[in-house]
Amino acid sequence: MKQHDIHHFLRKYFDLNQCPVIDEQNGKITVRLTEELDRLLMNRPFYWEYMKKIGRQGEPAVITFISNPELKEEEGEWIHFGSPRLHQIFDSLLSQGKYTVVYEQTGTKGQNTPLIPWLVTNIKISYKGRQKKDEVLSIGLHLINGAILKPFMEIINPIQMDTAIADYCYTISPLIRVQSAYTRMVRFLETYLKEKDTEWAKEAFDEYQAEKQLLDHFYSVYQEKGEKEGKETRFEEELVQLKKRLMPCIQIEVVNGGMFYLSQHTTDHLLSL
Amino acid sequence: MDIQLQIDRTFPEQLQKRLDQNGPFCAYELFKMAYDTAKHLAIPGFKGLVTPDYLPHMEFLPHQLECARQVVENMNGRAILADEVGLGKTIEAGLILKEYMIRGLAKKVLILVPASLVNQWVSELNEKFYIPAVPQKKSYVFEQFDIVVSSIDTAKRKPYSDIVLNQHYDMVIIDEAHKLRNHKTKNYQFVRKLKKTYCLLLTATPVQNKLTDIFNLVTILKPGYLGSYEEFTEHFGRKKNVLKQEEKLQQLIQNVMVRNRREDTGVNWTKRNIETIWVEFSDEEYEVYLDLEKNVSHTDPFTALTLKREFCSSREACYLSLKKILQKNDHHLKGSIENIIEKIEGLPHHSKAKKVAELIRNSDEKFIVFTEYRASQLYLQWILQQHGISSVPYRGGYKRSKKEWMKQLFQNHAQVLISTEAGGEGINLQFCRNMIHYDLPWNPMRLEQRIGRIHRYGQSKDVHIYYLALKNTLDEQLLSLLYEKLDLFERVIGELDDILERLNIQNLDEEIKEIFARSKSAGEARIKIDNLTAAFHDVTEYPARGGRI
Structure with missing residues (x-):
């Protein structure tokens, strides 16, 4: 995230959370938080507890964020990628935006339109070898015929979606259950991962084996000498840590996901891609 | 090759539950923002450091970045950081820790440092790195906070030790790790018992006296990497084999240790002026x-x-x-x-002490005076007071809070800080640029540690170092035989550990003391020291191939 994107990002975040914007300049924004956001960001649970106890309405804080380097000296909180405040906001977004159900806004009038169900999951794949890297992948699965599409969010980006179903639209019931759709996605991912380069994993595994040999040898010397006391458990502990440090693995974690209802027209278009 | 897959299995259940209950669900815009956030936070590559992007306010030096990169990329997160004093080992450790945290590999972290440095580490990690480190104050801290800074003496004491040894730490960092060189000590045993995935050992002097020092440090990181203790001493400990085997040993150690020298860093260091003041x-x-x-x-x-x-x-x-x-x-x-x-x-004032008072009185600047003896420390305080000079004492035995307090007093009120040797490590006093060595230690390595307190990264002015020596005494012998002749500080420091190892000198302190005690005359001592220094010169003139450790 670039520094000049942050302002736009914050504006959107506060709008979505219904925080009134009091002042806004290029790279500087002042907002009044809601109680919910105040509790989330201001780290003052005692204040809210106290207000509740004396039966008064607490007053959410007014806060100014500066993301334009030229305004850095002005009153307000300097915010940048990496600053704890921004990461607090990231964290809150990730937990707030985890599950959704949305419907395509077809704009068709007076005509009954069926909407086809898709399961969408956005997945973070972490490759962990000697180091670690991540890949974020968006997958959609057609819950009638089982077709799988990626990167789903990017593909449907131009399409208007909303949490309320549009007039004259109705949904078709899925044939594939969420649980089994997810299982299919995992299988799809497994195939996807098999086709990827695994040099990183081999490298880590070789390193693991080399270090394990040293460890085996080190502890066997003490075994021979009869110095067994406490060494057995320590050896096992070292081995656990070694595995944790170097044994290659891939972690699959769902960032967020939900049901997406798309018109037949859109669905046909997606499947023809 | 089969790679283990760890799959999030809770998602479909959770979603199904919400579908059955008709919510709660988030707005589409929020959903999209969360997805974008995940993309922003994903680390796209194995290589390189992402930390600098997260800390735009920090200006890291090239050698610090290179060190962190090496540890993360090549050493798999277990390493000895052995830069010379004052090059920023704390910064390097912070960089590495932050990198592992950002990549989601470190959450639970234990940082063991000298008591006097606990607060400094906490504030540096918080302010420079946005790492929410907490100083250990009560026993619950070890359990309730993820990143704890403590002294090793506190951590190894009951009831804390039981708590600490039961935790799984993603990373353990140990400052002034040369104190762990003896594998028989409680501290060493304690550190070996810690359950740790990644581990950093920080020391400016990885080999202080003996070659086995390095063996013991490496064994904390990678047991068996240098063989068993017996194998190691057999291969490298015997005099005959040292030179032959050394290249291999250096290679081995280079894989687990990063060591930068002042002159390699490309940074313009302020000048160090050294002056000897003779007293009769x-x-x-x-x-x-x-x-x-x-x-x-x-x-x-x-x-x-x-x-x-x-x-x-x-x-x-x-x-x-x-x-x-x-x-x-x-x-x-x-x-x-x-x-x-x-x-x-019946004697009046000590001549050397009077000289110190005179030297300080002629200046408005702050001074640090190092002495080896507590009795001298008290005496110096008294005599300075007689001359209207304010001073504060500093000792290794002080509690953390008292050390902090004394440093504050020195910074804000007193002109002089009088420290005993034990106080030499662990406090940073860059705001002062004058140092008097009232007594000279046997081991010249100690002097470098003392000087490193003020001549370090962050010192903006040239520093002045004074040796005080009494004519026609042991002082003169020490100074002329060891210090001047070897010009030990400017040339050999940093290489000294390397040299001692090649000469198979087990303990330099003892070696020098032995020479002085066993010599019947000054002349004999001179000859013996000459022999020792000649050996030093030989080794420096014919450095081992393959670079130094």
């Missing part, structure tokens, strides 16, 4: 000194050596030792010692 004993003082030499030396050279050194420091330091000897009944030196004590009691 008064006649009465010198008479006592000669008495010590004549009447004690022939029967007990080690005792005489100690007494003479003490007397070069202060009457008080020597007086205490003499009293102790007298307490032992029927000491064979009883008569002559009583005689000496009587003379000492």
Whole structure:
């Protein structure tokens, strides 16, 4: 995230959370938080507890964020990628935006339109070898015929979606259950991962084996000498840590996901891609 | 090759539950923002450091970035950081820790540092790195906080030790790790028992006295990497094999240790001016000194050596030792010692102490004075006070809070800080640029540690280092034989550990003390020191192939 994107990002975040914007300049924004956001960001649970106890309405804080380097000296909180405040906001977004159900806004009038169900999951794949890297992948699965599409969010980006179903639209019931759709996605991912380069994993595994040999040898010397006391458990502990440090693995974690209802027209278009 | 897959299995259940209950669900815009956030936070590549992007306010030096990169990319997160004093080992450790945290590999972290440095580490990690480190104050801290900074003495004490040893730490960082060089100590055993995935050991002197020092440090990181203790001493410990095997050992160690030297860093360091100030004993003082030499030396050279050194420091330091000897009944030196004590009691001020007062009084700047003896420390404080100079004492034995307080006092109020050797490590005093070595330690490595307190990254002015030495005494011998001749500081420091190892000198302190005690005359000592230094020169002129450790 670039520094000049942050302002736009914050504006959107506060709008979505219904925080009134009091002042806004290029790279500087002042907002009044809601109680919910105040509790989330201001780290003052005692204040809210106290207000509740004396039966008064607490007053959410007014806060100014500066993301334009030229305004850095002005009153307000300097915010940048990496600053704890921004990461607090990231964290809150990730937990707030985890599950959704949305419907395509077809704009068709007076005509009954069926909407086809898709399961969408956005997945973070972490490759962990000697180091670690991540890949974020968006997958959609057609819950009638089982077709799988990626990167789903990017593909449907131009399409208007909303949490309320549009007039004259109705949904078709899925044939594939969420649980089994997810299982299919995992299988799809497994195939996807098999086709990827695994040099990183081999490298880590070789390193693991080399270090394990040293460890085996080190502890066997003490075994021979009869110095067994406490060494057995320590050896096992070292081995656990070694595995944790170097044994290659891939972690699959769902960032967020939900049901997406798309018109037949859109669905046909997606499947023809 | 089959790679283990760890799959999030909770998602479909959770979603199904919400579908059955009709929510709660988030707005589409929020959903999209969360997805974008995940993309922003994903680390796209194995290689390189992402930390600098997260800390735009920090200007890291090239050698610090390179060190962190090496540890993360090549050493798999277990390494000795052995830069020379003052090059920013804390910064390097912070960089590495942050990198592992950002990549989601470190959450639970234990940082063990000297008590006097706990607060400094906490504030540096918080302010420079946005790492929410917490100082250990109560026992619950170890359990309730993810990133704890503690002294090793606190952590290894009950009831904390049980808590600490039960935790799984993603990373353990140990500052001043050379204190762990002896594998028989409780501290060493404690550290080996810690359950840790990644581990950083910080020390400017990975080999302080013996080659096995490095073996013990490496064994904390990678047991078996240098073989078993017996194999190691057999391969590398015997004199004959040292030179032949050394290249291999250096290679091995390079894989687990990063060491930067001042001159390799490409940074413009402020200048270091070194000046020796000669002082002469008064006649009465010198008479006592000669008495010590004549009447004690022939029967007990080690005792005489100690007494003479003490007397070069202060009457008080020597007086205490003499009293102790007298307490032992029927000491064979009883008569002559009583005689000496009587003379000492009648002496006026110590000439060296007067010189210190004079030197400081002529300046408005702050000074740090190092002495080896507590008695001298007290005496110096008193004599400075007599000259209207304010000073604060500093000792290794102080509690953390007291050390912090003394440093504050020195920074804000007092002109002088008088420290005993134990205080040499662990405090950073870049706001001061003058240092007086009131006594010279046997081991020149110690001096570098002292000087490193002020001549480090962050010092903006040239520093002035003064050696105080009494003419025609042990001071002069030490200075001329060891310090000047070797010009040890400017050239050999940093290489000294390397050299000692090649010469198979187990313990330099003992070696030098031995030479002085065993020599019947100054001339003999000179010859022996000459031999020692000649060996040093040989080694430096023919450095081992493959670079130094």
